[in-house]
Amino acid sequence: MTDTSPASNARNYPLLAAPHVHLHGPVDDAMYDTFKSQLVAAPTEGPLVVSITTLGGDPEVARAMGDNIRLLREYTDRETLFLGKVAVYSAGATFMSAFPVDSRFLTRGSRIMIHERQMQSTIELNGPLNTLSYALKAKLHEIEDSINIQEEGFRAIVEGSKVSLEELKKKAPSNWYIEAEEARDLGLILDII
Template sequence: MPAPETHDATADDPVPASGSINQYPLLASPHIVLAGPVDHAMYASFRDQLAKAPRSGTVVIAISTLGGDPEVARLMGDEIRLLRAFEGREFLFLGKVAVYSAGATFMSAFPVDKRFLTRGTRIMIHERIMNKTVEVSGPLKTCVATLKATLHEIEHSIMIEEEGFRAIVEGSRVDFDELVRRAPENWYIEADEAREKGLVLDVI
């Protein structure tokens, strides 16, 4: 399959028509297939399948997930980034049925012109969630340190979240501020809408 032409979508670009599997024959048989929660078990499967993938040419990674650990998603994405940078390999993302939460984080590791969705697939993007109880007990200075540590955790989590949001929308028609505004309410984006907004290259 020829490499999809690199292209940064802009608001003035025409919206392409939906594609077909005949246009992208490699997408019919992904080399790496990931399904279920994004966790360390998925990461182990990802590493195993990646080791068995072709050492040259285009590699297709398909994923269907309701979400999971965003740091595992970032870890898988970083491995793709390094292989792309140091070995010049092309990786295509294929989202199937559901690309929620950490799945969207993983998608952000791929340039928009390397992203595809199957028909009826939905992306869901939301803010990171923290469930933590802070107990303030002991010497006052220790209490201050405990509260500051929690505040720093929140601040840096927000920074990481925003880095991911910028990666998701880079090269698309979606403005970063729009994503920040809509993420708190769980933003669901249907496949054709994602294509129209330039978040993915095509829908098959």
């Protein structure tokens, strides 16, 4: 029987064989706690490798974890490497955006999914008429700020890649699924292992 699978480049990236931080499941407070404890337990010198498998979750938790990575890089000049395994969806892609494109990797067969932020909300208008416009304006400000945060994240995902911000904004409303090979060809990641 002949093996027809593509040759692996895993040996080109030996550091990725043993990530220091392993994250899986929903991006939530529990993942953040796991992330922080594994970060503290990781070696303090040499490149730091973080792997994640997630169908998504809380984008603000993803941004907070990403800020930890950014601050680590900025304060220590330490190299940080991202390894996405199987699924890097939604908030997982938000977390990935904290790593430069030349430090991002996916395992073979993995996919990234990028979409617009979601909101589900009910506005209850109750009170004197002169005060009701404030409730509406507050919700509008929340939406506008969320759009600004989304755009910051989109910029970070595509920075250094062949994908323009406009292209991402065009594809995100319908959930853009990107297979590992396409992500590499678009320069969203450095390579596939």
